[in-house]
Amino acid sequence: MAKLPALPKRFHSASVWALYGLGLCPALVAFYLGATGQLPGNPVKEFEHLLGIWALRFLVATLAITPIRDLLGVNWLRYRRALGLLAFYYVAMHFLAYFLLDQVLNIPAIIADIARRPFITIGMAGLVMLIPLALTSNNWSIRRLGSRWNQLHKLAYIIAAAGALHFAMSVKVIGLEQMTYLALVTLLLSWRLVRKPYLKRKRQAAAPRERSKDAVAL
Numbered sequence: 001m002a003k004l005p006a007l008p009k010r011f012h013s014a015s016v017w018a019l020y021g022l023g024l025c026p027a028l029v030a031f032y033l034g035a036t037g038q039l040p041g042n043p044v045k046e047f048e049h050l051l052g053i054w055a056l057r058f059l060v061a062t063l064a065i066t067p068i069r070d071l072l073g074v075n076w077l078r079y080r081r082a083l084g085l086l087a088f089y090y091v092a093m094h095f096l097a098y099f100l101l102d103q104v105l106n107i108p109a110i111i112a113d114i115a116r117r118p119f120i121t122i123g124m125a126g127l128v129m130l131i132p133l134a135l136t137s138n139n140w141s142i143r144r145l146g147s148r149w150n151q152l153h154k155l156a157y158i159i160a161a162a163g164a165l166h167f168a169m170s171v172k173v174i175g176l177e178q179m180t181y182l183a184l185v186t187l188l189l190s191w192r193l194v195r196k197p198y199l200k201r202k203r204q205a206a207a208p209r210e211r212s213k214d215a216v217a218l
């Protein structure tokens, strides 16, 4: 399979920073449109929607890095932390929009909402699980936690499932958009179940080819 041209190593760090910059643009646009009264319909709902949908997009993008590497041979691992953190920033902003604009700091109403509406309970669980992941998304934590870091970051699977479910449950009738996110998350999580045997077979298939190449070289 033809490979994508690789980005020279000297641009790796700049490309990660560019991703943070680009990734925050939808939030800036939403703030600008909100502040200038240009959001259509119910502006608070629209603002919440924009932040929520981008949170979900970044969660999906974070989970897509591994299958893209396995299936296409493109290694974008260097972008995974930025994508995960962007997902966290968007969920946090989505929550703040709900907390400050929708519920106007009414903590008893928020607690009642979390207890009463299952889709809010699931969303809140997603936010709570994202906090330890965001706090440990740094090299120091990876070194300190060792293999426990990988175990902890498997929470990303549950968070993405919670996000897609929360989205589907937030509407009265599930439409194409909700179906698409549910299907994407299901596919990305299912890949985790089959990837080990797939990679093993791929390695076994590549081994005789490598050996015959060595024989020719000798």
Ligand code: HEM
Binding pocket: 045, 048, 049, 050, 052, 053, 054, 055, 056, 059, 091, 094, 095, 098, 120, 122, 123, 124, 125, 126, 127, 159, 162, 163, 164, 166, 167, 170
């Ligand atoms: C993983 C975490 C979360 C993700 C990915 C997420 C994403 C979304 C998405 C995509 C929507 C649909 C927006 C629309 O079409 O209107 C939504 C709706 C909503 N979310 Fe979240 N959310 C998360 C967590 C939360 C939390 C923590 C809260 C508050 C406690 C919350 C409160 C809401 C509310 C109130 C709505 C409905 C807005 C409406 O009435 O239209 N979400 N969320």
